[in-house]
Amino acid sequence: PAVVAVVALSVWVPSALSAPTIRLSIVTGTTGGVYFPLGGGLAQLISKYIPGVQATAEVTPASADNIRLIDRRPADTIGFVLADTAADAPKAEGVFKENPGRPIPIVTLTPIYNxxxxxxxxxxxxxxxxxxxxxxxxxxxxxxxxxxxxxxxxxxxxxxxxxxxxxxxxxxxxxxxxxxxxxxxxxxxxxxxxxxxxxxxxxxxxxxxxxxxxxxxxxxxxxxxxxxxxxxxxxxxxxxxxxxxxxxxxxxANLLIAHQTFDEGLAYQITKLVYERRPELALVHKEATNITLIGVKGRSPLPFHRGAIRYFKERGIEGF
Known part of the structure; x- marks a missing residue:
């Protein structure tokens, strides 16, 4: 009986400690643009290479709505936005002055393409x-x-x-x-x-x-x-x-952004994946070939997520 109990425990414990699947949404744009296919490719790579994360691309009207969606779902949503639209969100200016009528604390994971x-x-x-x-x-x-x-x-x-x-x-x-x-x-x-x-x-x-x-x-x-x-x-x-x-x-510029409260470890992994799996992303759309570490700090009007900063520091990127 004692042996049976030990065996049963050895089977049960790993299951109890296994990490739950994180369901991540990548808010993109309309089906006729670049954001959606690129977001679909990124979702596939995240699901393939980051353990415990299942990502999907979500069709949206794009930048302004993406920022509002990230604001409403800060823990499980990242997305693509235009830099000019994004710059208004933390100041509650432009289209964000009335909706939601307060600053939205978004941060950059990485600039992508122009x-x-x-x-x-x-x-x-x-x-x-x-x-x-x-x-x-x-x-x-x-x-x-x-x-x-x-x-x-x-x-x-x-x-x-x-x-x-x-x-x-x-x-x-x-x-x-x-x-x-x-x-x-x-x-x-x-x-x-x-x-x-x-x-x-x-x-x-x-x-x-x-x-x-x-x-x-x-x-x-x-x-x-x-x-x-x-x-x-x-x-x-x-x-x-x-x-x-x-x-x-x-x-x-286009940016990949998250809420400033988004998990630091996951932000680091996603930022790292964008650069280290860039050739695979480029198979989905050639604009991924324009994702570059050159001048990365100066290409976003937003602050960078601390997880992204960790990756850029590891790479020795100037300004971080």
Missing amino acids: NFNHLVTMDGTGINTIADIKGKRVSLGPPGSGTEITALRILEAAGIDPTRDFRRERLGPAESADAMKDRRLDAFFWSGGLPTPSVLDLATTPGIRIRLVPLDALLPALQRKYGAIYFRSVIQKDFYPGAPADTPTIGV
Whole structure:
């Protein structure tokens, strides 16, 4: 009987001490952008390489909603956001002034890749400059998205009023591309990586020749108001078939963020995984090849999570 008791105990104890599965949500964006496939790839890698964690990617309208979701679910949610949207959350400014009406203590795990602001149109719309959107049908992105926030700032810099100068739509990139195919939309704003699947889909649609409108002339006005969070970038024509030329535009960084109370050990493991498994992540979307430790400290307007800081210190990254 004593032997049986010992055997029974030896079987029972490991089961009792085994760690429960952590169910982690990665809030991403719409299905037509880069956030969602990249988040799906990251979720697979986390589930594969971090013991006791099961991660899934969650479709959302993107940046602003992602920040609010992280605020409501601080222990089990991380997500992708645009740096310009994220900068407002800890100060309860911009879209966060009324909802939730208080500071949201988000922190950076790591910058990821840069977004390129697209103003997408096509031959036959008569749109060659941003001023030409007056009187047209134009989507500014989903409600509460980083695209919408940035588009409104770009329009302000251009002196264009979205309430009266054009017919405003609030569609995601996939819906916008479909509307343009059906000639129900003349142009749409999109802030995304290269190539963005829905823009690529539009560019490869028979009978459609896309055009990307240059936005770089508005950069000085944006920087005067918002600082170096915006920078000059170029959408090379090779990313989208039929684009007639490289398009100078405005760039903004993307961040992988968490709540400041998010578990330090898990934050460390996720940050480490992003860099050490980057080649696997790049198989999901090529923008992952642009995740780099070079200048990492200066690419986020937010403080860094203490778990991420631990990883960057281990790597000897300057500034940590």
